[in-house]
Amino acid sequence: MPIKDSRPPRSRQILNWVFLALSGLLVISLFLPGSFGESVPKTPYSMFIHQVEKHEVVRAQVGENEIRYQVKDESGEPGQVYSTTPILDLQLPTVLQENGVEFSAQPPPANRWFTSLLGWVIPPLIFVAVWRFFLTRGAGGAGGALSIGKSKAKVYVEDEATKTTFEDVAGVEEAKTELVEIVDFLKDSKRFKDIGARIPKGVLLVGPPGTGKTLLAKAVAGEAGVPFFSISGSEFIEMFVGVGSSRVRDLFEQAKKQAPCIIFIDELDAIGKSRSSGGFYGGNDEREQTLNQLLAEMDGFNASENTIIVLAATNRPETLDPALLRPGRFDRQVLVDRPDLKGRLAILEIHAKEVKLGEGVDLKTIATRTPGFAGADLANLVNEAALLAARNHRQSVTQADFAEAIERVVAGLEKKSRVLNDKEKEIVAYHEVGHAMVGAVIAGGDTIEKISIVPRGMAALGYTLQLPTEDRFLRDEAELKAQIAMMLGGRSAEEVVFGSITTGASNDLQRATDLAEQMVTTYGMSQVLGPLAYERGKQNNFLDNGMMPNARRSVSEETARAIDAEVKGIVEAAHETALALLRKNRDLLETIAQQLLEDEVIEGSALRQMLSQVQDLEESSEAALDNSEAVVV
Template sequence: MPTPVLDKKQTFSIWYLLGALFLISLLQDVISARHTLTLTYSEFKQAVVAGGVQDLVLAEGMAEGTLKPDALEKVLPPDRLEHLRTPGSEQRFVTVLVDDPTLVPQLDAAKVHYGSVRRSTFLPLLLSWVAPALVFFGIWWLLMKRIGGPGGAGGLMSIGKSKAKVYLQQETGVTFKDVAGIDEARDELMEVVEFLRTPDRYRRLGGKIPKGVLIVGAPGTGKTLLAKAVAGEAGVPFLSLSGSEFVEMFVGVGAARVRDLFEQAAAKAPCIVFIDELDALGRARSPGLMGGGHQEHEQTLNQLLVEMDGFDTSHRGVIIMGATNRPEILDPALLRPGRFDRHVAIDKPDMKGRRQILDVHVKNVKLAPAVDLDSMAARTPGFAGADLANLVNEATLHAARQGKEAVDMQDFEQALDRIVAGLEKRNRVMNPEERRFVAYHEAGHALVAEYRASADRVAKVSIIPRGIGALGYTQQSPTEDRYLLRRSELLDRLDVLLGGRVAEELVFNDISTGAANDLQRATDMARHMVTQYGMSEALGLATWDASPRAAFLGLPGAPEQRDCSERTAEAIDAEVRRLLEESRARVRATLAEHRPRLEALAQLLLEKETVDRGMLEFVLAGVKVEKGTAAGVEA
């Protein structure tokens, strides 16, 4: 017969019980020693003869009473008195009685009040043992409930329970009408809803309902929103939880929670199980002993793999939905057909999608008639759904701070500037020389962007400090979404990035630290052109991945692995330097040719601090902008 093995939960309970009993016993000894003095019978007789006993109770071979103040000083030696009590106060005592016929006459002679009773031990026993035991049990119950977590039934029974929350159709409040800008992903999941609503439509031809749907996308693109919409549309139970909720401090808890989750799902089938942040649970297992995987994590993942597609395939009508923004670290066994059959990729929305998302978020917002949402959609490339929701909310808050009755275009402009460039810092004081440097720097960016055919048009130029370290900014507004960039377009963008630094050199014959970020971005762009896009005539069509990569298992301190020889690396550095120097020469020629426009734009920035598109067009046309207005007169 195998020997039973205690798990950590049972071991903790046993040791806690032993410790509690020891502490209760120790507490009894301390209480008894602190409040009652034990006297020998001879010491007791001396106290009676000396008149130091105040009252006495005789009960079953024991005597218990109270000594008068300073009675012990007449009976006990000084060395014992130091450890017993504070002199001058009453003291409770107890002693053992012997067969002594002279005791009663001596008590009468000393006029001691005495009596004989049969005392009940129930109440002292209750107070000294049961009450402390109840206290320790309450502490133990609270500890075990905390270990079990708030999501279970409380106590020990919640440790292996799943924390999934069950939602019904009317509880999510989200349908596919609330999802915009990601039409392909929405249509894919609408088919999943049809699987649950009318399964016989697909089974009549021998088809099987997909077991799992994996939603992949960048943060903020709407993965969780899609899952909520599926729950709202399907009209079936929807179990939702995070991947991090499976693993706890005890070994085997994660696997037990996976089993409990699928038991709940099978009982509520047909239903949907949604696991958010799946990478916390489905990270790839370590390839060997040197891997960094955790045994508890791997046991949990193994149990999930078995439940999704193992020997027991009784979970019919249960569809697993997972969401992650890190699909590259998921275990291959989790991604294979039969487990996650469908992969739904969500990209950031295009301009049309951004317009639709803005329409969704402004439904409950009071907009001014002049608000142009098409313009805001065009000026927010790369914004995800969460970014656009934040844009609308920031614009609404700005309008409320200004006391407006409706949100107008100026509020959206301020919100966009705050999100892209950071919080405006008008209280930051710069000396006049620094302001001139910043003005010419931003004017250089703007003019180069305007004189390059494929560069995005400038929407606004400002020298108001924003965010962390940004002393000014030039905002460009693309007219359309781009998915491919030609070599000429990349070179134009390279020129725009170097426009600020070259303007400083041209005007002041000096340079500042304000171009650090521009130079970093320009260097990265030139290196990508050489190493990834094959746009270098000297190096040809070969590409090299220049991104840093750990050599062995990504261990800390491991040397970086090169994809090219030292000679090729030197050639890459030379090509990057050549591209930057050629761009610098082109920008210098452009700014020198249009030096009057550069001076006019810089002076306008120093005067107004912010120049919009209308004023910039006046400058480009050679029209002088009147002081204090946005109107222009011919120079």
């Protein structure tokens, strides 16, 4: 938890109370002057003169701002005292004397000296207090006018109840192994110093979003039991010149006072972008000055004396300045990648402790069905399953809840309100069955788990759920061609059954064309063009959106035509393969499609039993698929 204490010192509290008391007395003395004395009824000045002339006034005290007088009662004795406001009347003493009124001047009030003192002292005190307020907030408070140059880092310390340890982080075993050395140095630095070893000053955590880089940094602080300064790279940048560099200096000054400690900078690329970006060197913008100050601070402090470790996280390491990554600053780069099957299972087990699981829940099956999921995705998956169970008024989370949660994450929310007419529903059914039948035969090891014509997400009118049987990191040429054939299975089914095509296959065509172009320009899977890469090297490995962001290299017109011809040949060969397979199994296509129209969803063993009846192509069809590269330019 944050340990920053915003309470003022005791001496400042006493001064504040004294100041408030004096201010209150001044207000009372200025606006309520009669609150210390007796309440006296007021009368008009004309009534006072009338009573004097009627010989009803016994005595009077004439003051500058008030006249107090006493009248006779019914027995002729002195009675009630009244007051009136005087006017400029030079004949008043004569009138009082002629009517036998005993009069005198009103004595000065007893608290006049005190009021005068407050009137001279309090206004300067108010000015000083306001100025002191801005100065104190600027020196250490948050949000003050003069605190703009102060670091906004949050400080965390070890708390047995809430601290994060390596046991709370799963799926990144290699990264944890790299960081154990940092923890050992913070716990016992003498062992390293005695042998002459120098601990890295900085460790950069790189990886896709949601893989647990920030959580891993907190675990390092929790294991080491040292203060943990956490700040985002964007918090250094303001519109005022010099603010970012000032905050960097203040952050390292605070860290040196609490060493040994850890400084964690999240999203380092916000301030660490290369100074040569944009095609020219130099500049004087605020971000560059902040980066220069960070470089100076990391190069200046002595890690062996101050024991300050700088951890940083980014998913764009290719944009960072080379001076930031050199040895002596960020000495190490630790990859925090998406977990494999074993890692996903461990992550699910950690998050499943927070929910009530049913007896039939198999977390290993869920981990197998979620390839490519990061730690944040798996945490969201468990939460979605728990929400589904609570929505259906169940006491625990079942395997069906997890299955539905996976489909919601992958394909989107069911759109039962999106009603298709009978013709559209029929087209979607044949389209999805075409995907499933082609994928069942030549899917390259993946299994077809479910087909549905219930709309999901923003645009999907139906979907075919294909699940891998194991984690795969390499795909050969035949498997890539099989994937393209499956993508075109829906369009091919429309051609076979209806003799026409619709707009429903637009996304399938886009993905099939992209994959075929990657085969030719990136993977070198072309006998005509040879083992050459015509696509520029991809640097950004962690924010890839699945498209082809990199442009082709400068090639001749003949090479460009050859690339286009090769891509077209691969896609057309896959299209012919899908058409031949569906024509050969025309009756089974009708049977499964009619069943899907009736039930809307077919999954599990029932679907696998139907797809097992699909007859494979003959050798001639396989040869047509393999000879797709023989395109003459």
